[in-house]
Amino acid sequence: MIVREARPEDLETIVDFQVNMALETENIALDPDTVHLGVKAVFTAPAKGKYYIAEKAGKVIASLLTTFEWSDWRNGTVIWLQSVYVMPGHRGQGVYKGMYRHIQEKVERDNRLKGIRLYAEKTNVTARKVYEKLGMTSEHYLLYEWLKD
Template identity: 65%
Template sequence: MMIREAKNDDAAQIAAFQLEMALETEHLQLDKNTVERGVAQVFADPSKGTYYVAEKDGQVIASLLTTYEWSDWRNGTVLWIQSVYVRPAFRGNGVYKKMYRHIQQLVDRDDRLKGVRLYVDQTNSRAQQVYEKLGMTAEHYQLFEWMKD
């Protein structure tokens, strides 16, 4: 298995993953065209983020998106991991762990990057256990949000 930065050719698969994830985790039927355009925007404007994929035997089996948060407290950028999806047949085999370690290494090698954050649905206990096993903590912040309809 190889972890790599996604290419524009991966956009359709990434969008399909996002549609599957929304349905699976939140029972939401997202608008396919909106999601496809949203994924395309990341490739068109790198300041929005970077997609990474896990590839095995030439097949993309997982993806995640990193976005950027400026931290004045740390005088640097924190990477947010978002939109994580691993094909069901490959779950429980360390795919996300390998992807996370890849992101962690990017942060370790770049003095401008200060850390990694992510958010997780409060009911997704399986994901929370994975994140805790990787050394992440949930002790500092609670996420609040407002989203317009």
Template identity: 55%
Template sequence: MEIQIRQANQQDLASIADFQLTMAWETESLKLDLPTVRQGVAHILNNPEIGCYWVAEYQGEVIACLLNLYEWSDWRNGNVLWIHSLFVKDPYKGQGVFRQMYDFLKERVQNDPDLRGIRLYVEKTNLNAQKVYEAIGMTKEHYDLYEWLA
């Protein structure tokens, strides 16, 4: 399946927000507030220094997205790209869409001296996603994630 990957723009805001609502419900049975999510997506689109969305298109349709946020690593003297908000529409899951998006990001990292790697986090119970990440060569590391959210 040949897809085109491009940086998202304002015209993608509604699709990305809808993807996020669907993903939250599918993965965590969490009902998100659409206006809040739309504002959050718009914030990234309007502030590229924070991060950027990438979308995958197939035959002119946006079928997937992911968000890259930057994490400065003093140990590596460069940024690590964090993958957030990854979503692939149902008919396209299992078709290699994420692998192509990941390969696209990996090439960016390899060709940009300011980028040092790629990281993501995954829900502990999402075993299917973990298998996908391992199959593309990502490794489960020794860090645990702690959080406090208001």
């Protein structure tokens, strides 16, 4: 398996992954056209984030999005992992772990990067166990949000 930055030709695969992920994890049917525009926006405006994909035998099997949070406390950037999706037939085989380690190594090599954060749906116990197994903790902060419909 290789982990690499996504390229524009990966756009449709990432859109499919996001639509599938929302349905699987939150039972939300996303509008594919809206998701297409959202994914495309990341490729056209890199300050919004960066997608990474995992490939096995030349086939894209997973993706995730990194976004950036400025931390004045740390005088650096914290990487947020979002939109994580691993194809069902490849789950439980260390795919996410490989992607996480790829990002973690980038953070360790760059003094401007200070850490990694993510949020998980409270009911997604499987994902939460994976994150904890990789050494992430949920004890520090609670996430609050307001989203308009």
